[in-house]
Amino acid sequence: xxxxALLLAPGAGSDRDHPTLVAIEAAVAPLPTARIxxxxxxxxxxxxxxxxxxxxxxxxxxxxxxxxAGVDPxxxxxxxxxxxxxxxxxxxxxxxxxxxxxxLSYPLHPxxxxxxxxxxxLPAIEVPCLFVxxxxxxxxxxxxLEAATVAVPGPVTHLWxxxxxxxxxxxxxxxxxxxxxxxxxxxxxxLSA
Numbered sequence: 001x002x003x004x005a006l007l008l009a010p011g012a013g014s015d016r017d018h019p020t021l022v023a024i025e026a027a028v029a030p031l032p033t034a035r036i037x038x039x040x041x042x043x044x045x046x047x048x049x050x051x052x053x054x055x056x057x058x059x060x061x062x063x064x065x066x067x068x069a070g071v072d073p074x075x076x077x078x079x080x081x082x083x084x085x086x087x088x089x090x091x092x093x094x095x096x097x098x099x100x101x102x103x104l105s106y107p108l109h110p111x112x113x114x115x116x117x118x119x120x121x122l123p124a125i126e127v128p129c130l131f132v133x134x135x136x137x138x139x140x141x142x143x144x145l146e147a148a149t150v151a152v153p154g155p156v157t158h159l160w161x162x163x164x165x166x167x168x169x170x171x172x173x174x175x176x177x178x179x180x181x182x183x184x185x186x187x188x189x190x191l192s193a
Contacts, residue, residue: 002192003099004071005032007062009084011105012048015041018081020104020168020177027181028188032069036061038084048083051090058091062098073097077188079130082107082139082166086118089129093121100128100191102184105166108140108148122151129156130187132180134164159183 006028008021016035025033038057040049048054058078066073078088079102086107092098109116129152135142142160149156161168161176168176 001072001075001099003031003077003188004075005034005065005069005077006102006188007058007065007076007078007080007088008033008035008102009058009078009080009088010035010037010041011080011082011084013046014081020081020180023177023181024102024184027185031188032065032071034061034065038087051087054083054087055091055094058088059096062091062096075099077102077191079103081105089125090121092127093124098127100188101125101130102187103129103131104180104184105133105137105168106131106140106145107166108145111138114144117148119148119151122148123153125152126154128154128191130159130184131156132159132161132168132183134161134166134168134176136163137166139166157187 010016010018016037021035025035038054062076062078066076074097076098077100078098079085081104085103089101133140161179164176168180
């Protein structure tokens with residue numbers, strides 16, 4: 001199914017104006033896109049809400065986006081950075097219709113805690129997934145993430161940004177953000193192929 005809209009959620013320490021999310025929205029235009037903030041951000045708090053509150057926010061925002069865009073909820077691609085992407089993946093695993101998941105810097109486990117895997121919901125994800133991460137991300141080494149995502153029944157695509165950490169920052173000689181944006185736009189276009 002062709003992507004009808006895109007919902008993007010930020011990581012725990014950021015908001016809807018994260019430069020990567022803004023750049024993706026610009027690149028996918030005119031595709032209807034919503035960059036969201038979670039309730040704790042809207043209320044001016046720093047600490048994230050518990051997962052059920054965050055998931056409920058994604059469900060409400062995705063439903064509203066589908067209505068505004070006039071598209072089938074199953075045509076809305078969901079995702080975002082770090083915690084935002086993880087929460088979107090949890091919402092889809094719990095039954096939220098989606099056209100796919102864009103998971104940037106997926107936080108497979110807390111840094112230095114590979115025993116604390118955040119994977120229980122992965123076997124319930126049946127939509128196409130794009131994982132874009134840095135090869136030096138302390139939240140998920142490439143081999144760890146590739147091994148964990150074997151549990152996803154839907155098609156999984158990985159893109160590794162060489163030398164990048166959890167926050168994929170540009171270096172003068174390496175336009176990493178452009179790599180992320182291109183990967184996302186190309187992948188979303190491929191959903192209708």
